[in-house]
Amino acid sequence: MKNINVRKVLVILTVLVMTSTAAFAAPILNDTIQVNFQGKDVNFGPYKVYIDDGRTYVPYRQFFESIGYEVKWDQTTRTASAIDPLRISTSVDREQKVDAALWQLSAEARACFWQSFNLATLRFDQAVEEKKEGEKLAVIADIDDTLVDGVMYTADVLQDGEWTNTAFGASLASDACLPLPGAVEFMNYVVDKGGTVFYITNRDPSLREVTYSSMKKMGFPMIDENHIFIRETGMASSKESRRAIVEKDYKVVLVLGDNLEDFADLFPVKEGVDARRDAVDKVTDQWGDKFIVFPNAVYGDWEKAIYLYDKTKTPVQKIADKKAVFDEYKYIK
Ligand SMILES: [Mg+2]
16 A cells, blocks of 8 residues: 555544554564554454564554454555444544434434424414504524524535535525424414514525525525525624614514624624623524524534634533533532
């Protein structure tokens, strides 16, 4: 094997261990080989090991197969790959989202969406009853993971798919793109009862056409430039200015979203987890009243808050930040 280009991050770490700090038993030809791998002794063999210039070489395929990895050899590119059966993604960040994405596919998640749209319907009915003469009622909704399920894209990305607007757009155009439970029904209910719906999304302008076509295909009402506010080039991620445009002419009775930024700029986005929790607790009467929040365990400001929005942090630093959150809340200090 001339070119060992390992595909899994974990495996890359392994190779470093093997070439620098691995603890070998006596390097005897044809002996059983012992390698300390991630803190555990792995015994395999007997196989030949070679010593050259003070460095010990062990057989790549036999080692990784002995710990359950699948090993592939591509003759064309002369590349060896060792694939960890316990991982779906090569990226640590993505791997950590696998269970969260699976939860979004669960029956419990569906029940949360039905429950939330049922509550939204009750609240909208209440607003219609209390409506004053001349008032125009509106509902503002985020799109992704509030009205439209993002899991068709997430499931691909988590298996090392592309994380680009082009790939996201392709997923939106596919038949796998589906509304979340109760979303189409609720948005049409609002319109049928005389209300107006607005969609405020941070999707990229390059996704404008596919947003219109896919939303129409799914059956959402009022899909046009007067009712969908995309995050235009140069616009802040905050949705406050776009909400203000609606509030000028309408009484906004409900805001729907999966991220606190969808509701108001009340929630400090760069002050960490505790500050956001406190901010939520300061407006307890809004939840389930004007604000209806939907579960999204895969991504959102909740995660960025763990890293204090520092995009320069390495995966190792992010793990340390996650551990610090746990340590703050665990009962053994
Ligand atoms: Mg969203």
